[in-house]
Amino acid sequence: MTPATGRTLxxxxxxxxxELLGDWLQTxxxxxxxxxxxxxxxxxxxxxxxxxxxxxxxxxxxxxxxxDGPEWAGIREFLARLSRSRxxxxxxxxxxxxxxxxxxxxxxxRLRTEFAQDAQGLADEMWIANNVLDRLGLYTTEMYLxxxxxxxxxxxxxxxxxxxxxxQLWENILALPLIGTLDSERTQVVMESLLQKIVDTGAxxxxxxxxxxxxxxxxxxxxxLKTVAAARLMGADCIISGIRPQIAQTIVHxxxxxxxxxxxxxxxxxxxxxxxxxxxxxxxxxxxxx
Amino acid sequence: MAVVHRSVLPIRSxxxxxxxxxxxxxxAVAQGFSLVDQTKIVTAAxxxxxxxxxxxxxxxxxxxxxxxxxxxGVRLVFTDKGPGIADVxxxxxxxxxxxxxxGLGLGGARRLSNEFSIESRVGEGTQVTIxxxx
Numbered sequence: 001m002t003p004a005t006g007r008t009l010x011x012x013x014x015x016x017x018x019e020l021l022g023d024w025l026q027t028x029x030x031x032x033x034x035x036x037x038x039x040x041x042x043x044x045x046x047x048x049x050x051x052x053x054x055x056x057x058x059x060x061x062x063x064x065x066x067x068d069g070p071e072w073a074g075i076r077e078f079l080a081r082l083s084r085s086r087x088x089x090x091x092x093x094x095x096x097x098x099x100x101x102x103x104x105x106x107x108x109x110r111l112r113t114e115f116a117q118d119a120q121g122l123a124d125e126m127w128i129a130n131n132v133l134d135r136l137g138l139y140t141t142e143m144y145l146x147x148x149x150x151x152x153x154x155x156x157x158x159x160x161x162x163x164x165x166x167x168q169l170w171e172n173i174l175a176l177p178l179i180g181t182l183d184s185e186r187t188q189v190v191m192e193s194l195l196q197k198i199v200d201t202g203a204x205x206x207x208x209x210x211x212x213x214x215x216x217x218x219x220x221x222x223x224x225l226k227t228v229a230a231a232r233l234m235g236a237d238c239i240i241s242g243i244r245p246q247i248a249q250t251i252v253h254x255x256x257x258x259x260x261x262x263x264x265x266x267x268x269x270x271x272x273x274x275x276x277x278x279x280x281x282x283x284x285x286x287x288x289x290x
Numbered sequence: 291m292a293v294v295h296r297s298v299l300p301i302r303s304x305x306x307x308x309x310x311x312x313x314x315x316x317x318a319v320a321q322g323f324s325l326v327d328q329t330k331i332v333t334a335a336x337x338x339x340x341x342x343x344x345x346x347x348x349x350x351x352x353x354x355x356x357x358x359x360x361x362x363g364v365r366l367v368f369t370d371k372g373p374g375i376a377d378v379x380x381x382x383x384x385x386x387x388x389x390x391x392x393g394l395g396l397g398g399a400r401r402l403s404n405e406f407s408i409e410s411r412v413g414e415g416t417q418v419t420i421x422x423x424x
Contacts, residue, residue, distance in 0.1 A: 249330070255384050
């Protein structure tokens with residue numbers, strides 16, 4: 001790579017900024033990928049102007065081969081912001097990257113005029129310009145995906161907290177309604193929150209309701225048994241409720257031994273047993289019939 | 291016996307096990323399985339998928355919906371290229387585990403299925419095939 005390369009590109013970016021912007025906007029507004037439903041023309045004009053200005057200053061000062069250098073920090077920051085706002089506006093990642101890629105056409109046209117007779121020089125400069133815009137376009141995609149991943153992670157954390165509420169049903173009686181898949185990380189949270197609540201309330205009975213757990217396999221059973229054992233060590237008995245017929249049959253076939261644990265078909269049955277065991281005093285109108 | 295539908299899913303992570311369960315349930319529902327039969331094959335799929343991940347180091351499952359009038363069924367083939375099982379008889383015995391589980395998964399999966407076969411070569415991998423019919 002001779003030191004001369006990139007010079008014309010820099011010159012074009014500096015000299016013809018206004019013309020480039022005009023051409024670029026024209027191509028963008030005429031393109032089939034334009035989304036007037038998601039974004040107004042003013043905003044597109046402003047973003048195009050800013051990107052071009054940032055590209056110009058980065059190209060003047062920085063190395064065109066390394067867009068991760070400090071001179072490119074400004075444009076990278078701008079692109080990250082752009083990806084985020086476009087994602088929120090409802091653009092796809094491809095549409096966001098196309099915004100950067102679409103600068104190629106007006107830029108290449110300029111280069112062609114500049115190098116009217118020099119095919120070798122034109123090829124060299126175009127290669128450099130192409131690489132720079134490719135890297136910047138891919139950067140928007142990377143940022144777009146990163147934004148998505150952050151959303152997913154946040155939702156996972158929210159779900160983890162949502163899914164493990166320990167509620168006090170009565171004096172000395174806790175209930176833990178489990179919902180969804182019991183993978184090991186969540187089960188850890190479940191165990192901890194139940195044991196903590198037993199300490200906090202001094203409850204003597206905890207009802208673990210698995211009505212909302214679609215599949216009870218040996219791993220789920222093992223987690224349940226461990227939770228029951230840990231609660232027992234802290235002086236609380238556990239009742240597992242919500243054992244539906246199909247779950248009962250499956251547990252039998254699996255050969256899991258739940259005989260040491262009190263189990264009930266419904267939360268209501270479990271609650272009724274728990275009230276009897278704790279000899280809870282009920283208001284007269286709420287007395288159980290049995 | 292005709293193949294109605296066939297799909298292959300990777301088993302590389304915990305999330306994949308959830309997907310295998312969902313796909314198995316979907317197939318069982320499509321084949322008109324009762325709730326009990328659905329739960330049985332989904333649970334068996336869950337056990338075997340976890341074995342594939344934990345002991346086989348990951349692999350894949352092929353889920354096939356079968357039609358053999360008047361019967362309809364779902365067949366699952368779990369394949370891994372893991373260390374293999376030296377003593378299949380021992381692995382099938384209840385209470386045996388080389389890991390930290392209850393040691394009921396493989397035997398349980400066999401009891402939950404109508405058809406069960408296992409092929410394993412030490413150093414080459416393991417293939418477990420189960421099927422359930424309605």
